[in-house]
Each structure stands twice: as structure tokens, then as C-alpha cells.
Amino acid sequence: MYAIITLAAGLLFGLGLAYSEMTNPAVVIGFLDIFGDWNPSLIIVMASAIAVGMIGYVIKGKRLTPLLASKWQVPTLRNIDAKLIIGSSLFGIGWGISGYCPGPGLTALVNNPSEGFYFVAALIAGSGLHYFQTRITQK
Known part of the structure; x- marks a missing residue:
């Protein structure tokens, strides 16, 4: 279900x-x-x-x-810290420049593959960088 x-x-x-x-x-x-x-x-x-x-x-x-x-x-966190400000700023800047955020960006793989590929590649690279940076700082 x-x-x-x-x-x-x-x-x-x-x-x-x-x-x-x-x-x-x-x-x-x-x-x-x-x-x-x-x-x-x-x-x-x-x-x-x-x-x-x-x-x-x-x-x-x-x-x-x-x-x-x-x-x-x-979500239980209520504090506004530098990570939140920087992350949301980067998201907003990227959205404003490209016109894509993750959901519509994935649809671009079908609607507009040339732009969609670059957006999704950058999305995966950024997510990967965040993942590895988080793992390094937690050790």
C-alpha cells in the first residue's frame, strides 16, 4: 500500500x-x-x-x-544557522539562474534533454559533494 x-x-x-x-x-x-x-x-x-x-x-x-x-x-530543528542560509541561498540562486529546481529539473530530462542533462549532472555532483563533506566532518 x-x-x-x-x-x-x-x-x-x-x-x-x-x-x-x-x-x-x-x-x-x-x-x-x-x-x-x-x-x-x-x-x-x-x-x-x-x-x-x-x-x-x-x-x-x-x-x-x-x-x-x-x-x-x-522536522524538529528550529534554529537558523549559516548552513541553512548558505544552502537556501545557493538553491535560490541556482533556481533563479536556471529556472529549474529538482522536481522540474528531472522532467527536463524528457522535455529538454540538453539542459536537463546538465542540470541533473550538477544536482548529482552537488549532492555527492554534500554527502562526502558531511561524512568527512562527522569523523
Whole structure:
């Protein structure tokens, strides 16, 4: 059942990305270009995502355990440190320059393979660097 729900959630997420045009870098860059040719259409996408998240937290507040797991997996850290600021800044800069974040970037492997390949390669390299850096600093 867990695999079926996970697949359905992934398909729904992918369809939402495609329908909202979040897989189109020009639309994303147009949304982020608030001082230029701004395209505010993704505000509805952002508001919808926030609403779904809020519903999830309401459900979490009313249930002791989730339907398909033994416990809730909710972030517990509340501090804002240099790693968070640097990581989120790098994510935002990369998103603003390329118009891709990880979900839409993976769809680019099909929609726009030449750009998608470079994005996914950089995503894997960055993730690998983080993984090895974390392992080295923990020893």
C-alpha cells in the first residue's frame, strides 16, 4: 500500500508541475523577475502548495500516527544557522539562474534533454559533494 500511495503522490506532483508550467524554465524565471517582465501566474501554484501543507498539519494535529507509518516525520530543528542560509541561498540562486529546481529539473530530462542533462549532472555532483563533506566532518 505504501508503494502505491507513494506512486500516486509522485504522479500527482508531476501532473501538478506540468499543468502549472513549473517545468518550463521561462515561466519560472518570469515569476522570479519581479523588476522586469514579471509573470505572477505561479502565485496560485505557491498558494495551493501552502494550502496543502496547512491541511497536512491540521491532519497531523488530529491523528496520533499517520495512516501508512508508525510515527510522524516532522522536522524538529528550529534554529537558523549559516548552513541553512548558505544552502537556501545557493538553491535560490541556482533556481533563479536556471529556472529549474529538482522536481522540474528531472522532467527536463524528457522535455529538454540538453539542459536537463546538465542540470541533473550538477544536482548529482552537488549532492555527492554534500554527502562526502558531511561524512568527512562527522569523523
